[in-house]
């Protein structure tokens with residue numbers, strides 16, 4: 001019977017490649033478990049094992065080399081429907097390049113199955129050994145490395161995987177995959193593959209690889225590791241209700257320019273939220289030195305009636321300049337028509353400028369909020385109440401609202 005899990009695409013692998021056997025076993029396992037292909041999300045890595053995407057009629061996502069477990073974790077944690085199953089596929093090269101990601105996936109015990117297609121080498125780049133190449137294989141390839149391979153199964157086990165196993169015989173692939181898929185929590189299977197193009201015809205030639213193999217090592221008993229379902233990341237997304245009005249018909253660009261510790265990034269975020277509650281699309285972009293406690297702090301906010309496809313801001317409509325650091329960074333953006341709102345201790349002249357003693361009245365930390373409030377009260381871009389509502393969930397809301405209500 002043709003598998004509903006696979007497309008009719010031809011296997012892209014070299015003749016005799018073991019990866020095709022594993023792909024067919026995955027398909028068989030899901031068919032036997034009765035999965036709808038669209039309830040499966042395959043996350044693949046780089047390398048020959050990463051060529052699987054077009055073969056599957058499931059959802060597929062392609063990751064960076066070694067990073068597929070991290071991507072798979074993100075997908076699983078973002079799933080609203082927990083009946084869907086995330087399968088991460090990577091080769092032994094990807095597994096060693098991204099070992100930390102693999103161990104984190106096991107440690108966090110997210111409901112993901114990781115299938116490591118282990119052919120003991122990097123096939124796509126010419127047969128170089130990987131961190132999982134066995135001693136016997138290295139001997140066969142005349143490679144003297146002098147260090148033992150990682151035991152990926154034991155590492156995953158020790159990191160906290162609910163189940164981890166090494167499977168050598170293709171006859172056991174389907175049942176092992178079914179077991180791993182049906183395991184709640186993180187499961188890892190190291191599946192032996194062969195790469196005839198770089199000299200490995202039969203896995204059983206390698207005694208050291210197969211000696212512990214067929215016993216499905218290290219499957220933990222169901223009660224040995226407690227699997228606690230992680231809440232969906234989507235549950236944490238703040239819902240902003242659109243209940244105010246705005247006079248913006250098109251797109252409006254705002255730049256906030258100040259110094260570290262001046263509350264610039266927070267103010268930009270609050271302004272973006274206020275815009276959303278006034279029925280607008282909003283983006284926010286921050287810029288500051290890597291040493292976040294010193295130097296300039298710049299934020300750009302775009303408020304728009306239409307979806308924002310380009311987040312660049314070459315000609316802002318209004319620029320708030322709160323410090324010398326900020327002025328240095330944004331002076332090139334000032335055009336004749338740009339509205340400038342600035343603290344009056346800065347000596348700045350421009351055609352369209354309003355200066356007030358914001359920092360003197362409310363302190364450096366809240367000066368930019370006071371300036372935004374001043375701007376809001378002199379325009380009808382967004383209602384003041386929308387800005388206050390954006391502030392209210394903040395832990396220091398009382399102080400922040402007091403700042404914007406302080407007369408100038």
Ligand code: SF4
Pocket residue numbers: 012013014015016017018019048119123124194195196197198
């Ligand atoms: S190079 Fe090796 S691993 Fe890659 S497709 Fe060919 S046989 Fe398979």
